[in-house]
Amino acid sequence: MxxxxxxxxxxxxxxxxxxxxxxxxxxxxxxxxxxxxxxxxxxxxxxxxxxxxxxxxxxxxxxxxxxxxxxxxxxxxxxxxxxxxxxxxxxxxxxxxxxxxxxxxxxxxxxxxxxxxxxxxxxxxxxxxxxxxxxxxxxxxxxxxxxxxxxxxxxxxxxxxxxxxxxxxxxxxxxxxxxxxxxxxxxVTTISSTFVFLFVLFSSFMVRSGAGDFILKLAISLFGHTVGGPAKMAIFASAFMGTVSGSAVANAVGTGSITIPLMKKMGYKPKFAAAVETAASTGGQLMPPIMGAGAFIMAQWTQVSYTKIVMISIVPAIMYFLSVGFFVHLEAQKYNLRRIPKDELPKFKEVFKEGWQFFIPIVVLVTLLMMNYTPTFSASIGILSVVISSWFNKKTAMKIKDILDSLALGAKNMVNTAIVLMCSGIVVGVVLLVGMGIKFSILISDWAQGNLFLAIIFVALVSLILGMGLPVTASYIVLAVLAAPLLESLMLKDYFINVLNMPAETLKDPNIIAGLKAMVPPDIAVGALLSAHLLIFWYSQDANVTPPVALVAYAAAGIAGSKPFETAMESWKLAKGLYLIPLMFIYDPAILFFGPIDRTIENIITGTIGLLILAIFFEGYFLKYLNWLERIIYAVIGILLIWPERVSNYVGIVGFIVITIFVYLSAKKLKKGTVQ
Known part of the structure; x- marks a missing residue:
């Protein structure tokens, strides 16, 4: 042989x-x-x-x-x-x-x-x-x-x-x-063998059919000529790729091989170019409908439909990508980076004409999910629709060989994720066997003294430590089984105290709060449950961007030729929405559409403006280079706007208008002096 x-x-x-x-x-x-x-x-x-x-x-x-x-x-x-x-x-x-x-x-x-x-x-x-x-x-x-x-x-x-x-x-x-x-x-293995496997397979069919190339061309045609165009392309492409990909690393490597060299060519520093791709690719895991394996686990454990989780996750995901976009735009303005000439870019109409059929599987998948079909059925039909829609264009038409290649690629791509999930099943099994989740909740509750904000900080620190050695999905599984019940209980604690007038002394034990859960209206209970799990899911993503171990950042640094640790630090700065947006929905789930619609709209608007203002603080630039006093004022205003409370939001809006007028006049004066 x-x-x-x-x-x-x-x-x-x-x-x-x-x-x-x-x-x-x-x-x-x-x-x-x-x-x-x-x-x-x-x-x-x-x-x-x-x-x-x-x-x-x-x-x-x-x-x-x-x-x-x-x-x-x-x-x-x-x-x-x-x-x-x-x-x-x-x-x-x-x-x-x-x-x-x-x-x-x-x-x-x-x-x-x-x-x-x-x-x-x-x-x-x-x-x-x-x-x-x-x-x-x-x-x-x-x-x-x-x-x-x-x-x-x-x-x-x-x-x-x-x-x-x-x-x-x-x-x-x-x-x-x-x-x-x-x-x-x-x-956990059930989730791997059903939902996750089929969505990974769906992603493989999309990639094999040419959807990945189409997404990149579409991003280039849409944003290439704008200020900071290549970086905005990376954000758009990664957000779109997040709808068909279950891996932040694959996202960064796939889109970054094109966007990072373009960003460097337009004047972005290598570490910033790699950081943009890292932050955007990490956000791809937050973008419905796939959201990595975590969303399927969340649906299984919370017994809330996968469709519901997908729908409430859309707005926070968009806000995250906008927050990264704010950094990109400010960076481009700060260094006056040049744009890509339009004659060097593909035309949108031509790109769309060549690949419009790639939208069909996404529409089919989302529509079936919204019609309350199971994720497995939706993914199966979605895979079939990829093949059929590819035949609408001779250049992308999938042949038998392409279909077989997609089947093989899907199973091979699943191996790593499946093994992580199955081994995590050992941890989950032991936690359930010995009652460790209750013990962990009591411990964190004692440390935090029943304070929700302190509990969130402890959870964030544990998430960061776990992220140094665990992949995102494993980190979410461990944290969710240990900490989600505690966060949910502390959120409900305010309801018992403020609405039902229960004495705070009787609600120190999270187990007591859990026992009283039946007294809470369903929408409030579900809002607390999903907010707790989503916060943990979002914080688990910090393993991708936070040093000393930042897997996606290191992959992007390899493409950009930048130093891995510096790239990770820059990524950590750009991905601040990863930490801030969960605070918004944990303190007021209205942003997840639990509550009055007017409050939902207010939170989305003020929260988005707050993210912009905090980006201004971190970049130190808005119309002009800001001094430290101006930056600190912007930081305070940004916090007031992000905090989901009407009075603080209104104060923040007024403060933003006042400081922005002052900065505008100051920038105009500086510009006039320069011209003279």
Whole structure:
């Protein structure tokens, strides 16, 4: 048999940048067709087939790990030498999945009494999952998962006070992790094998059909000639790509390879160009309808429809992109950057004529979601609509080979995300097993002394720490299961005190507040629930932009040729909306359309102006270079406008008008003096 060629390349399509094995020859063809079958199988059982959830997730586990062990080598330096070991591990993963399919019924007949073979199969499944997670994301997630496992088995009994836990037997633990619906084949894996897989597949079809190139050309034609045009192109393209992509890294690499060189050409500093792409690509994960894997998990855990989550997320996402745009515009004006001549840009009409059909799948997907069809059905029809709409233009018409390539690409792109989600299932399973979520809520509540703002700061700090080692989705999962109930309770606390006149002393324990939740009107309760989860979801994104570990920033820095840490710091500045906008809807969910419509409109308008003013403060420029006193005044006004309270908003508006008139007159005087 001819010796196979094995190369090692960087994989930037998932939630992390890792080294993967590039197969050639027989194994490349084998993985290709295995991936095609994997996608077809997922399409089948998400559309027509009926399988028990546990079995469906076992199949998903086996297929994802099989591809993972072949694609991601045991040793990067010895990828060729360790390939035989990886083949054995790949088939062992299939065997671990097959065991559950064949012997689950026998376990039920024994009244869930596990035997030696069950324990061996469960142990192998766990160990293989931890190993493949190490290969695809690094050591952090496996170490965290191992800590949770040790806590449940024996570590908890050595801890005192709130964190003491007597421990569970090994057999009971393995049963909960392998056979029960709250382990590695539990709800988190269900989200991976259904919603997330189909939307990743939808994204692969869109990219393969040429939608990515069309989005970039459209952005260039729309914004290329404006002030700061290339940077605004990056924002628009990343926002649009966010509707079809589930990965901030892939977004940054895909659009940044074009927009970053253009920004540098127009005069932007390399680190700023990379930072714009980073901030915009991060925002792509907040942009409906896909919003990464987090939105699907949120829908599953909150029991609020995915459509509802998508609809309330549109306005905050647009506000975020506007906040990045404000920085871009001010930067361009500050340095008087030149525009791209119109004759060097593609014409909008020609671009739109060539690719208008790419809007059809997006419209189909959003329409079906709004009509309350399930996300899986909507995604399946959306995939079909990508193929059909591509035939409206001979240049983009997808042939059989293109369809097969899209199926293979979707399954391969899913491997990294699926493994992250499944390993996160270990953490979620242990948290549910030992009641750690309640303990964490009590701890943070004690630290914050029942103060919502302090609790948010603690959650933000924990999110930042988790983001140093965890991908965005894993960070959201861990924080949501630990902190969301606390934030929800503290939001409802104000309702009990101010509306129901309950004494604050009786509401110190978040568990008491949770028990009183039935007394809260449904719209207020749902508003608090979604606001808490959305804040955590937004704050989990800071792992992309915040040093010392800022994955997307480092990917963009590689394209721009800038220093990674400096790029991350610049990205952190541009992405301030990531931290500020959640404060707006956590203190008044009206911005999420929970409450009077007039208040919703007011919050959107004043909040957007506030974001502009804070961008002025950070840039130190508005019509002219600002001194520190002027910047501080703008900062105070920006905070007043962002804070969702009418009196502060009105004071902020008046203050903005006064200081802007003063700055305008000052700038006019300076300009006149310069001319003379």
């Amino acid at each position: 001819k010796e196979e060629k094995i190369e090692v390349v960087e994989d930037k399509t998932g939630e992390s940048i890792v080294t993967k094995r590039e197969l050639k020859g027989f194994w490349d063809n084998f993985i290709y067709w295995f991936a095609v079958v994997t996608s077809l199988l997922h399409l089948w059982y998400n559309s027509f087939g009926i399988l028990p959830e546990l079995r469906l997730n076992a199949i998903h586990y086996g297929m994802m790990l099989f591809m993972g062990f072949l694609i991601y080598p045991l040793s990067v330096k010895k990828a060729k030498e360790t390939f035989k070991i990886d083949i054995v591990l790949a088939f062992l993963a299939l065997t671990a999945a097959l065991y559950l399919l064949l012997f689950e019924e026998a376990l039920n007949l024994r009244n869930q009494e596990v035997n030696t073979y069950d324990m061996v199969a469960a142990s192998v499944a766990l160990l293989l999952l931890l190993e493949i997670t190490r290969r695809t994301t690094g050591w952090t997630i496996p170490i965290i998962a191992l800590f949770f496992i040790m806590y449940a088995l024996f570590l908890g009994k050595y801890l005192g006070g709130l964190w003491n836990f007597p421990g569970v037997s090994v057999s009971r633990f393995l049963y909960r992790m392998y056979f029960a619906p709250d382990g590695i084949f539990g709800s």
